[in-house]
Amino acid sequence: MSALLIATLFLLTYLFIAPRAQAQEEYVRPASETLATVPFSLAAESVVLVRGLLVGRPDTLTFILDTGSSGISLDSATANLLELKPEVSDINIRGIAGIRKAWFLYNQRLELNGYVIDSLNFHINNYEFLSYVYGTRIDGVIGYSLFSRYIVKIDYDVNEIEICSPGTIRYPRGGHLLRPFIRTLPIQSARVRDNHPITTRFLYDVGAGLALVLSRDFEQDSAVIRKSRKRFQIQAHGVGGKLAMEMTMVKEFRLGPFRFRNVPTMVFDDVYNVTSYPYLGGLIGNQLLKRFNTIFNYEKREIYLKPNSLYREPFERAYSGLELFYINGAIVVGSIIPGSPADIAGLKEGDVVIAINNDASQNFVQYKKTLMVARRRVSFIVQRKDELLEIQVKLLSLR
Numbered sequence: 001m002s003a004l005l006i007a008t009l010f011l012l013t014y015l016f017i018a019p020r021a022q023a024q025e026e027y028v029r030p031a032s033e034t035l036a037t038v039p040f041s042l043a044a045e046s047v048v049l050v051r052g053l054l055v056g057r058p059d060t061l062t063f064i065l066d067t068g069s070s071g072i073s074l075d076s077a078t079a080n081l082l083e084l085k086p087e088v089s090d091i092n093i094r095g096i097a098g099i100r101k102a103w104f105l106y107n108q109r110l111e112l113n114g115y116v117i118d119s120l121n122f123h124i125n126n127y128e129f130l131s132y133v134y135g136t137r138i139d140g141v142i143g144y145s146l147f148s149r150y151i152v153k154i155d156y157d158v159n160e161i162e163i164c165s166p167g168t169i170r171y172p173r174g175g176h177l178l179r180p181f182i183r184t185l186p187i188q189s190a191r192v193r194d195n196h197p198i199t200t201r202f203l204y205d206v207g208a209g210l211a212l213v214l215s216r217d218f219e220q221d222s223a224v225i226r227k228s229r230k231r232f233q234i235q236a237h238g239v240g241g242k243l244a245m246e247m248t249m250v251k252e253f254r255l256g257p258f259r260f261r262n263v264p265t266m267v268f269d270d271v272y273n274v275t276s277y278p279y280l281g282g283l284i285g286n287q288l289l290k291r292f293n294t295i296f297n298y299e300k301r302e303i304y305l306k307p308n309s310l311y312r313e314p315f316e317r318a319y320s321g322l323e324l325f326y327i328n329g330a331i332v333v334g335s336i337i338p339g340s341p342a343d344i345a346g347l348k349e350g351d352v353v354i355a356i357n358n359d360a361s362q363n364f365v366q367y368k369k370t371l372m373v374a375r376r377r378v379s380f381i382v383q384r385k386d387e388l389l390e391i392q393v394k395l396l397s398l399r
Contacts, residue, residue, distance in 0.1 A: 032151050032167035036115030040065070040159050043134035044368060046209045046286040048154065050142065050161065055109035055116060057082050061139035064130070065154075065161070066207025067296070068283065069143025070184040072120055074105060075127040078139040086124045110142075115163060120145055132325035132334060134209075135364035141207065144184045152296040154206075157308050166299050175292075175306030176256045180204060182301045190284065191254040195226045200281035204303065206294075208285030210236070211263050211315060212253055213245075215270040218281040225250060225265070230398055232319045233337045236266065243268060247319060249398045253288070256305065260288060264315050264398060287315065318374035319396040322347055326364050333382070345393040351382035371395065 040050045048065040061078065079086060086103040103124040110117045127138040146152065151169060153162040171177060180188040186204040191197055192214075200218065219225055225248060232247045246267040253263045264287070275282060291313065292305040321340020325332050333351040336343050354360060356367050357379050370378060374397035381390050 030165075030167045032164045032169045034162050034164050035150070036113050036163045038113045038115075038161045038163065040154075040161055042156075042159070042290070043136060044209045045365075046290055047134060048161075048206060048286070048290075049134075049136070049138075050112065052113075052142075053111040054082065055111055062137055063140045063142045064138060064207050065146075066141045066143045066205070067147060067186055068203055068205035068207045069141045072110075072122055072140070072142050072145035073125045074122040074140040075131075075138060076103075076124050077126070077128060079105065079124055086122075089123075091123070112163065117146065117149070132327055133323070135326035135331075135368075143207070147296050147298050148184075151299075154294045154296075155308075156290050156293060156310055169295070169297065171295060171304045172306060175304055176258070178256055178303040178305060179301060180303055182298050186296075186298075186303060187280065188255070188284070188303070190256075191252075192224050192250055192281070193252040193254070194224055194229070194250040196224065197252075198222050198224050198281075201279065203275070203280055203283035204289070205283045206286045206289050208283055209287065210266055210285035211287035212250065212265045212282065212284060214265060214267050214282040215275045215277050215280070216267050217270060217277045218275070219267050221278075222281070225267075231267075232321070232396070232398075233340070234266070234319075234321070235323060235335050235337065236268070247398065249317070255284065255288075258292075258305070258307070260315075262315065262317070262399065263288065264317055316372040317398045318372050319398065320371050320378070320393055322371075322393075324353065324364070324367060324371070331362060331364055331367060341393050341396055345391050346389075347380065347382065347391055347393065348384060351380075351384050351389075353380060353382055354388065355381040374398070 038050055040048050043049050050063050051060050084105055086105050089102050089104050091102040105122040108120045130138040151164040180186040187201050188204045190202050191199045229248045234245050234247045236243045236245045248265050250263050250265045253260045291311045293308045295304040320342050321337035322342035323335045325334030331353040333347050336349050356370050374395050376395055378393050
């Protein structure tokens with residue numbers, strides 16, 4: 001063998017083999033591992049509630065899981081009960097119902113089913129109103145502070161959340177991978193079709209107990225909703241309290257390859273510019289998103305959706321014009337929209353609900369479900385001062 005050939009073979013060996021040997025010495029990212037499995041429940045059939053402990057405190061607390069939250073927060077009454085001392089900051093917390101100055105509890109530790117998350121800065125908010133709406137005490141909201149640190153899997157078929165370490169992950173078959181823009185909140189493009197189709201960006205918000213919410217600026221500028229659509233006045237609830245909205249419907253909503261027809265849609269005046277229109281058209285809520293078992297991988301800016309057993313569940317399309325609250329152990333009529341079926345029937349704010357359709361179980365969740373079925377009469381027995389009244393309310397349909 002000639003010296004030239006030997007030299008050539010040596011050079012080729014160096015070029016093609018040596019780099020491979022070098023690549024084998026590079027860091028290989030470990031596979032993601034499950035750190036904790038946390039059971040959850042659904043409030044109002046759509047809002048994810050998890051139970052946890054502040055390390056060093058005895059009381060078990062209830063948190064809303066919320067991709068629409070840019071951090072983690074604690075109810076002000078809960079902080080007082082636990083004798084915690086928050087500090088004021090220069091940060092404002094913005095929500096669809098208002099802007100609040102943020103107070104913080106710094107460097108706290110949260111335990112979720114035995115797993116401890118360190119170095120959490122809780123901002124303080126007032127969630128008393130949400131406790132009334134969901135029929136259970138709401139002690140706080142868990143958002144970006146969790147999603148940014150872990151891969152989070154939500155399985156609505158078994159009502160469990162897996163908190164997993166960052167790392168390589170193989171997504172299961174049968175789903176679809178979204179690639180949202182994520183800074184602190186996930187922003188996803190989707191298509192609305194009613195009067196005509198239009199694609200825009202939405203906040204991906206599992207903490208919102210609605211299906212679809214559009215800002216009025218977007219709805220008017222795009223003319224996406226047919227003028228002939230029915231519209232009903234409702235009250236929603238957010239970081240500043242009550243918020244007036246219109247309830248209507250769109251013919252189709254498409255998220256990735258998944259299409260939903262006749263989707264209940266709320267339209268609101270975005271006074272506090274939460275959607276930064278025209279950057280966002282609105283938000284997608286968990287009445288729609290709960291239909292997918294979901295993997296959140298913020299580090300890779302990925303959300304993986306796989307249809308679950310709720311995928312074909314009918315949307316809520318009934319309208320009563322009333323809201324039920326759970327206050328101090330009693331179910332009460334919390335608000336009435338003027339001119340609504342509840343108002344016309346004669347219900348009043350503050351009426352104490354004794355029974356609905358002869359069901360005196362005082363089951364708050366079941367009563368809420370009863371009011372979701374359109375085109376039916378619902379019988380209320382209420383106590384007003386010292387008087388018992390029976391009142392019939394005819395529920396209307398969005399269609």
